[in-house]
Amino acid sequence: MKKATVFLPNKARIPKQKRGIETKEKIVKSATKLFTEKGYHQTNAQQIAAGAEVAKGTFYSYFNNKKEVFAEIIECIFRNVSEKVLLNFELKTYKNPADTYKEAKNLAQLIINQMLSEYKVNHKLLKQILAMALLDKEIEKIRRTEEKKIINLLILYMQTYKEHIRISDFEAAALILLKFTEEMLHQVKFGSTGIEKERLIRETEDIALRYLLPNP
Amino acid sequence: MKKATVFLPNKARIPKQKRGIETKEKIVKSATKLFTEKGYHQTNAQQIAAGAEVAKGTFYSYFNNKKEVFAEIIECIFRNVSEKVLLNFELKTYKNPADTYKEAKNLAQLIINQMLSEYKVNHKLLKQILAMALLDKEIEKIRRTEEKKIINLLILYMQTYKEHIRISDFEAAALILLKFTEEMLHQVKFGSTGIEKERLIRETEDIALRYLLPNP
Amino acid sequence: MKKATVFLPNKARIPKQKRGIETKEKIVKSATKLFTEKGYHQTNAQQIAAGAEVAKGTFYSYFNNKKEVFAEIIECIFRNVSEKVLLNFELKTYKNPADTYKEAKNLAQLIINQMLSEYKVNHKLLKQILAMALLDKEIEKIRRTEEKKIINLLILYMQTYKEHIRISDFEAAALILLKFTEEMLHQVKFGSTGIEKERLIRETEDIALRYLLPNP
Amino acid sequence: MKKATVFLPNKARIPKQKRGIETKEKIVKSATKLFTEKGYHQTNAQQIAAGAEVAKGTFYSYFNNKKEVFAEIIECIFRNVSEKVLLNFELKTYKNPADTYKEAKNLAQLIINQMLSEYKVNHKLLKQILAMALLDKEIEKIRRTEEKKIINLLILYMQTYKEHIRISDFEAAALILLKFTEEMLHQVKFGSTGIEKERLIRETEDIALRYLLPNP
DNA sequence: GATGAATGAGCATTCATTCAT
C-alpha cells in the first residue's frame, strides 16, 4: 500500500453570464431527472451531459464530479424545506402572539403538516438522497446542516410555548420529533406497507402531540 | 449495470460437507469485515476472496455475485434481531399471563429495550444495510420480510393488552412504533447529534409508552 | 486546492506459473517495441496490450501503470550494462594482477570501449530513457543506482592503479569519466553532428587517458 | 498526438503594438514559471493563460500551441548563452591579440567558466529543456542550431591558437569539449551526486585544458 | 473442487482547440 498525495484542482466554473447559468441549470435538471429515474449509481456523467444536450467536457467544467451535482441538488431541496417551514412558523407566531394551549396544538399540527407536505421531491429521488446521506460523509453533512435549522426552530417553538409543553429536554425532544416526523414522511412517501397515507398521518400527529402536550 | 443478464443461472453451490460450510463462512466473515470497514461499493469480489484466503473463483462458486453475500449477511442480522425479540416476548407472556396495566407497561419497556440492544451490528455496517435497503429492491424486500415479523409481534402485544392500550389502529401503530424505535436506535448508534444516548433512550421510552398507554 | 490522500493499491501480479511469465514477457516486449518506435508519451496501455495480444486488463494486472513497464525495461538495460562492464573488469584484473603503466592504459581503454559497446539499446529508446530520467524522479533514481555501480568500479580501478594515475580526487574523477563517456556514447549513437563515429571514439579515448594518466 | 493536423494554419499573431508585445511577454513569463514549477507535460494552455491573466483564446492568438511557447523560451535561453560567450570571446581576442601559451590557457579557462556561469536558467527548467530536446525533433533542432554557434566559436579559438593546441581534429574536439562542458554543467546544476560544485568545476577545467594544451 | 489468469466493456476525467459573442 503506497500512499500518495494528490491535489484536486477544484476548477468548477461559476457561470456569470446568462448562457452559462442556463447551461448549468440544464445540467442540474438533467441530473435530477436521471438520479430520480435510474438512481445515483446507475447514472454517469456522460448521460447527464447528454440529457442536458451538452458535451461531457461541459459537465466537467461546471462540476468537478458527479457527487457535486448531487450535493447541489439535495442542498437545494433541503434548504427549500427548512426555509418554507421556518417562514411559515414566523408568519404564524407573528400573527398569533398569544400562546394558549389551543394555539400550541394548532401550531404543532401546522409544523407537522408543513414538513409532511414540503418534501415535494419524488420518492425515488428521496430514497437516493437518504441512501447517499448514509453512505457519504459530505452528503451527510449537508443533510445535518439543514436539519439543524429545523431542530432549532422546534426548540424555539417549545421555548415559546414552554408553559404548555410537558417535556423538559427540548434538545432531545426536537431531534426526536424531527426524526420521527421524517421517518413517518418516508413511510408515507414510500408507501410500501399497505397502510393508507391518512392513517399514518393521523397517528403521526397523535403521537407527536401526545408527547409534546399534557392531557387537556 | 455492468452486464444485463437475462438468464440467472444461479450456479451457487450449497455446501453440504464440513469443509464447504467452513469455506462459505470464511467468505461471509471476510465480506462482513470489508463491508463494515470500507463499505459495500468500495469492496470487490477480489478483496473478499483474498480476505477469506480463497481464490476469486471460489467466491463465485459459493455466491453468484457480491450482492448475494450482502443479502445473506443482512438476512442473518435481521433474523437474529426478530428471533430474539420474539423469543423474549413469548417467554414473558408465558411467564406472566396476567394483563394488568403495570405488566403492559413493563412489557412495552422490555420490547423497546430489547430492540435497542439487539442491533449488535457495527454502526458502519448498519449504515451500509440501511442505504442498500433504500437502493436495492431485493435488499429492501429482505428487510421488510423480517420487519413484518416484529410488526406482527407488536400487533399481537397490542391485542393481548388491548384493554390497556389507548390506540385503536393496531396496524398503523405497530408500523409507527417499529419505525420510530428503529430511527431512535440509529440516532443512538450514529450518535452524531451530540445528545447523549441515555437522554435519547429515555425520551424514546416516554414517547412510545405515552402513545400506547392511557394516563394512569 | 483541496488535498486528498489516496491509497495506491499496488496490485501488480507477480507471475509464478509459466503462462503468467510468458504473458509478462510478451507485454514487456510489446512495450519496448512501442516505446522505441513511437516514444513513451505516444504509447498507451491499450496499444501495449494489443501489441502483446492480451486485454487491457491483463496489462494492468501485471503493471500498475505505463511507467512501471518503462521502469522495468530500463532497469534491465542499465543492469545489463553495469554487470557486463563489472564482469569484464574482474576478469581482466584477475588475469593481469601486475599493475604496470601499460596495463593501466590497456584496462582504461578496455573499460571505455566496453561501455561504448554495451549500450546495445536502440538509439530511439535511449533518447526516451534519458528524457525520462530527466523528467521523472523514479526513473532518475533507477538510473543513478545503476550508475553508482560503474562509478564504484572506476574508483576501484583508480585505487588499483593509483601509482600510475595523475589525479587525486577519485570520486569526482569517476563521475566525470562516466558522464563524459556516456555523453560521447550518446553523440555516437545519435550521430546528428556529421562527425564520424570513429573520430569521436578516438578523441574520447584520448581525452580520458590524458586526464587519467601522466605523460609517459 | 491529440490531433493529427496536416495543414498548419500558423495563425499566430506577431504583435507590433506595445500592448500586444506586453501581452506576449506576460504569456511567455507565465509559461516559463509553470514549465519550471510543474514541468512541460504537467502544464496546460489554460494554466499558462490564467498565469498571464489573459483568456485561453488570447493564448491561442499569440501561439499556435503549447510547444511553440516552449520553443520560444528555449530559443531565447540558448541564444542568450551563445551570444554572451561569443561576445566575451571577441572582446578578449580583440583586447589581447597576442597568442602566447599563457593567453591560450587563460582564454580556455575563461570560455569554460563563461559557459558554466551563463546557464542562468533554473535547474528544473533545464531538465525540461534537455528532455524535450531528446523527445522532440523541433526542439532538438533549435538546440543544435544554437550549439553550432558555440562549436564554431571553439573551432575559431583553436584555429587562433593552433600553435599551442595539441589536438588536430578541431571539429570533433569542439563538439566533445562543448558536450563535455555541458554535461559537467548539468552535474553541477542537478547536484545529485553529493560531490561539491567546486571539485567538479576544478576537474572540468583540468580535463579540458589537459586535452587542449600540451604539457608545459 | 479450487485456482487465478484473462477478459473487455465501462467509467471518470482531461485538455487542446474552436468560435460565437
Place this chain on the structure above:
DNA sequence: GATGAATGAATGCTCATTCAT
C-alpha cells in the same frame, strides 16, 4: 482584439465474471 463557453476525442484504470488448467 479579447473572451471564455463549449467541444469530444482520447486516456488511464477498474472489476465483475468466465474458464482453462
